Amino acid sequence: MELRAKVFAVEKVFQTLDEEIAKFQEGSSLHCKFGCGKCCFKADIEATTLEFLPFAFHLYQSNKASEWYEKLKASDAEICLILNPAREGAGLCSEYPHRGLICRLFGYSARTNKYGMRELVTCQIIKTEQTSAYQKAEIQIEAGGNIPVMSDYYMQLHAIDFELTQDFYPINLAIRKAIETVVHYYAYR
Numbered sequence: 001m002e003l004r005a006k007v008f009a010v011e012k013v014f015q016t017l018d019e020e021i022a023k024f025q026e027g028s029s030l031h032c033k034f035g036c037g038k039c040c041f042k043a044d045i046e047a048t049t050l051e052f053l054p055f056a057f058h059l060y061q062s063n064k065a066s067e068w069y070e071k072l073k074a075s076d077a078e079i080c081l082i083l084n085p086a087r088e089g090a091g092l093c094s095e096y097p098h099r100g101l102i103c104r105l106f107g108y109s110a111r112t113n114k115y116g117m118r119e120l121v122t123c124q125i126i127k128t129e130q131t132s133a134y135q136k137a138e139i140q141i142e143a144g145g146n147i148p149v150m151s152d153y154y155m156q157l158h159a160i161d162f163e164l165t166q167d168f169y170p171i172n173l174a175i176r177k178a179i180e181t182v183v184h185y186y187a188y189r
């Protein structure tokens with residue numbers, strides 16, 4: 001698949017996911033605290049290369065790929081470099097439309113536990129500050145209610161590109177690898 005087509009395919013998956021999340025949020029009334037972004041400060045967030053391909057493609061198109069590549073290469077930060085702690089508004093992500101799959105899934109998706117049951121993957125803030133909505137959502141999920149399932153979405157990305165979804169890397173390395181993929185692709189064309 002041509003790189004641009006791959007980017008569009010990933011964006012299509014993201015769009016479906018965003019719609020599914022919006023429905024889940026509406027039904028459960030679970031929501032993020034305004035201006036929060038605390039989950040993005042976790043140091044061990046991992047991602048695949050493919051989920052940051054749209055971001056890398058966007059950088060390439062705006063002639064910012066080299067600048068970002070060097071910035072990522074020079075940094076040993078464990079926290080996502082796209083995060084802007086000084087940002088004002090609804091969240092701290094400086095590239096929200098191009099965020100990765102994990103950034104979209106966390107908070108409003110389910111994983112399947114070892115007993116084969118789906119359980120909501122969300123943060124402590126939502127669990128403690130929206131306890132009754134959280135408990136209600138858990139019951140609905142157990143009863144088969146609709147919620148995006150993490151593994152389903154990883155499978156969808158896997159179907160787009162096996163190689164770029166095979167390994168999980170610390171988030172900044174995943175972004176760097178996505179930029180490398182885009183730059184190498186166009187360097188040979």
Ligand code: SF4
Nearest residue numbers: 032036037039107123
């Ligand atoms: S998921 Fe939780 S920690 Fe992350 S932005 Fe939303 S409220 Fe904040």
